[in-house]
Each structure stands twice: as C-alpha cells, then as structure tokens.
Amino acid sequence: MDAAPAEIRIGGRGALYLGLLLALLEINNLSVRFGGLNALTDFNFDLEAGELVGLIGPNGAGKTTAFNVVTGVYDPTEGRVQLGGKSIAGLPPHRINHLGIARTFQNIRLFGGLSVLDNVLIGFNASRGHGLVGTVLRSARHRRSDQEHSDGAMQLLQTLSLADRYDERAASLPYGDQRRLEIARALATRPRILLLDEPAAGMNPQEKIDLMQLIRFIRDEFGVGIWLIEHDMKLVMSICQRVTVLDHGETIAVGTPAEVQCDAKVCEAYLGEPV
C-alpha cells in the first residue's frame, strides 16, 4: 500500500518547486464583488505544502467564493493570487488545475454516468495526457501508457478503499463513497494543493471520524497542502493547524483553532452557536 502514494508523490509537480519558495499558495488583498455585493473583502491567506488549514464562517460568509477565485471559476475584482510565486488569478480553471490546485465541491460533482475508474482516469489524463493521433492509431506505446494510467488510477482507488467498486457507476455509490471518490479524482490530477469544500456535509458521526483520518492521511501520504471549508467545528478544531474565520466577506479572525474559538467576534458571528 505504501508504494502507491510514494510513486505519485515522486512524480508530482510539487517536487519541482520544493524548497524554492516561502508560501506555496499566497493570497493578498483579495476582493470579489458581484455588482453591489462584497462577497469577499481584503482577504489574505497563505498555505504551505503539507499544511492543513481551515476556513470557517456562517452561511454566505464568502468561503466558497474564496475557493472559486483560487480555482479560476471567478475572476478577482482586486488583489493577487499566487501559486509558487506565479500569479494564477484569471487563468482558466483547467490551467490552474494543471499548475497544481485541485478541489472538491460542496454539492458533489462527480461524472455520475461514468464508472468510478473513469472518474479517476479523467483526472489522471489531464495531468499526463497524450495526443489524439496516438489514440486513434492505438500505438503500442499509447496502449502501454493507457495501461499505466489505469494501473495508477486503481492504486489510487485502493488507497482510498474504493478499488472494489471500480466498475460501478459513480452516481450509484453511497454518499460517503462519492465524497471519497471526489477526493480521489482531485488527487489523480497530482495537486500540490487540495481544496475541500465541506467534505463532511451530510455525514454521520462515524463517517466524520473516518473522514478526519482520511484527510490527515492524504496530507501525510501525498504531501499536499489542504485547505478545508467545514461547518463541523469538532472536525475543524481537531485537524486544522490554523483557521481563518469569515463573516460577510470579511476576515474576522485568524489563528490556531484554540485562539479562534475564544475570539469574541467569532462567537458573535455564529450567534451563540457552540464553537
């Protein structure tokens, strides 16, 4: 089991950049406005490889907006987003993914009609694709690399305990497995940074505990930096090294989970919800 992630890690783009830079992902003074609505104001953030950082806040605080800007779904109104020292703001989503940022979605967005294996293969191909001519002629070299892709995808599925269901339709998986598959698909693109948008939403307590272990495992095995949006405070507090709290697009607190927990503004934002 150890061999699979190691192979992926060595081949990953992260290796290229190791030790080159201070912060892998750096966001400075980021603002996003939709007409008169300030979805995100003067947002600052940084993330290292191997770090696990949380982003919390009430509904509508701008958490997913932050993710959408970083992954290229929205363009920022102001501010900078840099990955490994290179500005990525305004690049199309697939380019940003190629540069090393992968994500999952709040409402799971799998390729529902395709098999579990195909879902992961699509992630694989995006990062190490080959040309159409070779595909049509089906050269021996091309066949070999196709086989390598599906072997790699199977290893990844095995790492996330989904290998048994590789030929099932993604939409027919149980909920928890769909969440895991979405993470597997994101990892297949060999990210340096993984953004998880409410991965525990809709899970029962046992599933949440499993998920917590999985997130830690992914960070350690794949060496990715993980940025996590989550409403489940217990989960955030127990696995995140740092936490940013947003409310109405503004950053109201930054710090370790313990520090943020005691912050008066945070308690206020949550209106007495136990933090």
Add this chain to the structure above:
Amino acid sequence: MAGSEPQPRLAPPALPSWVANLIIVAILAVLWPLNSVLEKNLNPYYLQILVIIGINIILATSLNLINGITGQFSLGHAGFMALGGYVAAVLFKHYQPSGSAAILFFLGMLLFGGIVAATAGLLIGIPTLRLRGDYLAIATLGFGEIIGIVINNTEHIGPFLVGGASGLHGIPAYTNFFWVYSWVVICVVCVWRIVHSTRGKAFLAVREDEIAAAATGVDTAYQKVIAFLIGAFFAGVAGALSAMWFSDLDPGSFGFIRSIEIVVMVVLGGSGSITGVILAAIVLTYLPERLRILHDWRMVIYSLLLILMMLLRPEGLLGRRELWWTRRRLRSASAAAEPST
C-alpha cells in the same frame, strides 16, 4: 505487490493492437471483392440502400461524437455534409480527371471535402463554445441554414460551376460500396478508439459536468472544438461520398430536416452508444424503404413508429451501452441513461 492488485480492464476487453489492426485490414480486404460481387449480383435498388445506410452510419457516428459523447447539441450536421459534398463535387466536375488519375483525385476530393468541413467545424465551434443546450442547437441550426442559402444563391465561384438553386449535375460517380464502407470502418474505428481510451474520457467528462471537468484539468473548450472538428470532417467525407454516388447535388436536400434525420438516429440509437447509433442508422434508413408498400401512409406510419419507440425506450435502442457489454455494466449504464438521473 503487483500480484495482489486487481488488474482493471478498459471496456471492451481490449485486443492487442496488432490483432485489432489486422482485423481492420482484413475487413477492408473482404470489402473489396464483396464490392464486385454485390455490383454484379445485387439489385441496384438494394445496393443503393446499402450505400445510403453506409453514408448514414458515417453521419450518425460522427454526430454521436458531438451530441452523444461530448454532449453538445448540434443541428448543423447537414451543413457540414453539404460543404464536403459541394467542395468535392465542384472540383471534381471542373477538372474531370480521367484514367487512374481519376481514382486518386476522387480519394483526394473525399479527404479535401472532409478537411473543408472540418475547418468550418472549427470556425463554427470556436464562437459557439460558450453556448450550451438549446442555444448551441439554434446557433448550429443557423450555420446549417447559411450554408444552404449561400449554395442556393451561388452560380459560380470564379471558374468553378456551383449550380445555384438548380443544383449540380453530372458529377462523375466514383463512389461505390467499397469506398463507402471503408469510410464507415475508418469513422467507427476512430470514434470508438477515442471514446474507449483514457484520452477520450475527457469528451465524456465535458458531457457529464463541465465545471467539474474543468476543475479536474480538462480543457473543456478544446474538447468541444476537437469534437466539432472530427464530427464535421466525417460529415464532409460522407457528403462527398454521397455527391459522387448520386452524381447530382440539390442544395435543398441539405436543409435542417436532413440534420434532424441524423439527430434522430443518434437519439433513437442511444446517445453515446456507438453500436446503438449504427443500429439506428441501419433501421431508420431501411424502414422508410420497407414501408413503401404502404404508399401514402408511409411517412405517417414511420412517424408513428418513431413516437412509439421514444415512448417505449426513451433512452434509445441501446441506451448508453454497447451491444456486447456484460450484465453488470449493462445495468449501471442503462440506469445512467434514464432521463430522471
């Protein structure tokens, strides 16, 4: 380590590539003598139906790549077909090569017709990329109509006779059974190999969820343009084949009704299923001919049959599966094609 791991197989069970390529060459080798046998022994009426079936298979399979596999609803396929047909026919008629040069020129014109149509596919694909669903359908419909109207109003381009509204006649008829079915093989193999490869999954990803596809590193715009390009190429070749079979071209025959006919084949066969769409192309070409015994009621019964088929099998003849998929895949694939999911 390797022993304990399940070895995944890509569907369908993959043959070694040299075996697959050998089979393809063998099929082509059989088609050649079959061609002369059919020409000698078969009633020309049935031979003509066979040829039209072949042309329709090319059209439906190539549209399936755009509509069924990449999920882009295009109504412009007759336009691409008209372009390919006219380009090939106009040049062929103008230069009238003879002897052994003629057959080379004919093959060259098939390719050139395809290339011109593919270029048009590229040109129509790029600006309409941002449109989806109904909007794309309308834009491509507009494109098809423009092609028809331009041809309808063009008598000459420089020294070349196009024919305008009265059509182009006396095109050298070089298309035969062999060339049509060779292109059927090329087209089906191309589309099949694209879909059943890691590379081709990107087309399916665009169909399934564009936002997720982009976040997974798929350049969705590029995939769509490529789908349009390949689809239009084969439509152009089919147009050229058809022009040089009938040796007449009528601009009116490339209206949007023709596009709809091809869309019906794709939908009825099961969008995304290559064998299903081939099956539908065969059935929907043969059926109207068979129904000629009904005289005036022919098109009524034909339309009724279409309605019945859609009511009874809304996912198409084969849904998203292929003819020989195992039961397990079959179950999950037909569930995928249910309209509710």
